[in-house]
Amino acid sequence: MTVWPEERAQTIDSFNTVDMTINVGPQHPATHGVFRMVLTVDGEVVVDCEPYIGYLHRGLEKLTENHDYRQSMGWWDRTDYLAGMCCEGAYCMAVEKLAGLEVPERAEYIRVMMMELSRINSHFMFLGAFGADVGSFGTSFVYAWRERERIYDFFEEVSGDRMFPTYFRPGGLQADLPENYESRVRWLLGSIRQGIEDLDGLLTGNEIFVERCRGLAPMTTERAINLGITGPILRATGLPWDLRKAQPYSVYDRMKFEIPVGEQGDIFDRYFVRLSEMYQSTKIIEQCLDQMPKGLVLNPDLPKTLRIDNAECYIRTEGTKGEYGVYAMARGGVKPYRMKLRSPSFCNLSALREMVVGSYVADAIIILGSLDIVLGEVDK
Amino acid sequence: MTQPAAAPQYPGISALIHKHLSNVPFTATTTGTDADIHVAAEHLLALVEGMNQKPELAFDMLANVTGIDMGEDTLAVKYNLYSFTHNHRVQVTVTVAWADRVIPSLTGIYRAADWHEREAAEMVGVVFAGHPNPKNLLLDEDLRIHPLLKSHPLQTVEILQGIEEGVPGFKF
Structure with a gap:
């Protein structure tokens, strides 16, 4: 059945279409940093996608090998720069494991509190940026930024820096909390909950947003595991797996919280898992404040210079984007012999081609946004 | 790493792996967090395939691949594997001499291995046989240096650029 005359329809059938190559990035706001992908498109459908990374490669691992254990702290903040405290936590845990250092209990509670605040912060960034990807332009950004700045x-206040605090130390923390900090964190939690509600209303309550995301790029659990995907994207496929519960570290085994899961691993589920996780994080922070003991925040037996003999470990933590792992090896001396970052964004991003091929070009941007990558962590 | 004489031959999870895969020869030690299985490069595929397929082991996730320059012209590659089904984890170590630095690629078993192996290949120079796309990942495409080798000095990357193998680049 055709609406055109016979001869016109024949001309259209005999059109030779050629695949076109589109370069996206590396400097484009939709790529969330300096990420570049080369899309091959057939009309509006993506038939191939080749990601290119490394534009932000700073040689983190080489630098860490060439400086002593405490000097390297600052660089590890700059991997996942939206959640600096989570990275510091993983790095310090690796060094403590190598050296066999104890961390005072109060420091563990403060660490968990700070890591959860970082998680909320990072997820706010996701909500703001993802809203903008889908088309809410600046509104979601403004709502997210209000809470992030707080x-x-x-x-x-605790460290002197906003994004790169360098607040943790191997063996504890740089300093104790300032006066009245705990009571003000409780006030902050109320403000955060209000912010989550506002964004929930703005995005989940918006039919256009929901219809745009629902059913897009679904993912099964088996496929996600084989591709090395972890974190909220894996939980969106329906697997309630969170390292904070599966293999608890620090004092997470004393916290009561739930693991939000999705159903089919589509974009909407990924968004909603992150949104629900923020509520759970506020619960964890509240429990930290309730249970926090008084006492020291830095191990008093810490030597002036850390010297570690033959030791090896692989530390896994639940970063904001998935499994943030640190492989560490020491062979004597004041510097680590090798430190390798297993960054969640890196592994999640390696699955991008699988998700993008077959979708529309406009959807490819949303799929990339739903991965919530941080290029500092991808490129090291 | 030296072990005390009383340590078991197959510590932790490696005893279970030895029980189900007794045809693959390996030795085992422990690190600070995991059992560490040392296997020769030619047995790696058989070991990992068995660990992935056997339902009692079910290592379904490749979490991490680390390439290390161990000095004295040896390279080591460490694989960190995890099982979602049984919530257990293990580390597999393959050590090769620099002159013979070919290790089979795991991309046929875990698709997650793709980028991890590309990174290890460019950083320390391991060759992963059978990798579908063995290009540089983090480094520039025409750069033929391995920055994480201990012989590679810090801060002189730009001087080395383009000198090796006659690739076009800067001339000093």
Whole structure:
């Protein structure tokens, strides 16, 4: 059945179409940093996608090998720069494991509190940026930034820096909390909950947003595991797996919280898992404040210079984007012999081609946004 | 790493792996967090395939691949594997001499291995046989240096650029 005359339809059938190559990035706001992908498109459908990374490669591992254990702290903040405290936590845990250092209990609670605040902060960034990817332009950004700046003020107060606090130390923390900090964190939690509600209303309550995301790029659990995907994207496929519960570290085994899961691993589920996780994080922070003991925050037996003999470990933590692992090896001396970062964004991004091929070009941007990558962590 | 004489021959999870895969020769030690299985490069595929397929082991996730320059012209590659079904984890170590640095690629078993192996290949120079796309990942495409080798000095990457193998680049 055709609406055109016979001869016109024949001309259209005999059109020779050629695949076109489109370069996206590396400097484009939709790529969330300096990420580049080369899309091969047939009309509007993506038939191939080749990701290129490394534009932000700073040689993190080489630098860590060439400096002593405490000097390297600052670089590990700059891997997942949206959640600096989570990276510091993993790095310090690796060094403590190698050296066999104890961390005072109060420091563990403060660490968990800070890591959860970082998680909330990172997820706010996701909500803001993802809203903008889908088309809410600046509104979601503004709502997210209101809360993010408040959290950053709290980070600045304990450490002097907003995004790269360098607050943790192998063996504890740099300093104790300032006066009245705990009571003000409780106030902050109320503000955060209000912020989550606002964004929930703005995005989940928006039919256009929901219809745009639902059913897009679904993913099964088996496929996600084989591709090395972890974190909220894996949980969106329906697997309630979170390292904070599966293999608890620090004092997470004393916290009561739930693991939000999705159903079919589509974009909407990924978004909603992250949104629900933020509520759970506020619960964990509340429990930290309730249970936090008084006492020291830095191991008093810490030597002036850390020297570690033959030792090896692989530390896994639940970063904001998935499994943030640190492989560490020491062979004597004041410097680590090898430190390798297993970054969740790196592994999640390696599955991009699988998700993008077969979708529309406009959807490819949303799929990339739903991975919530941080290029500092991908490129090291 | 030296072990005390009383340590078992197959510590932790490696005893279970030895029980189900007794045809693959390996030795085992422990690290600070995991059992560490040392296997020769030619047995790696058989071992990992068995660990992935056997329902009692079911290592379904490749979490991490690390390439290390161990000094004295030896390279080591460490694989960190995890099982979602049984919630257990293990580390597999393959050590090769620099002159013979070919290790079979695991991309046929875990698709997650793709980028991990590309990174290890460019950083320390391991060759992963059978990798579908063995290009540089983090480094520039025409760069033929391995920055994480201990012989590679810090801060002189730009001087080395383009000198090796006659690839076009800067001339000093």
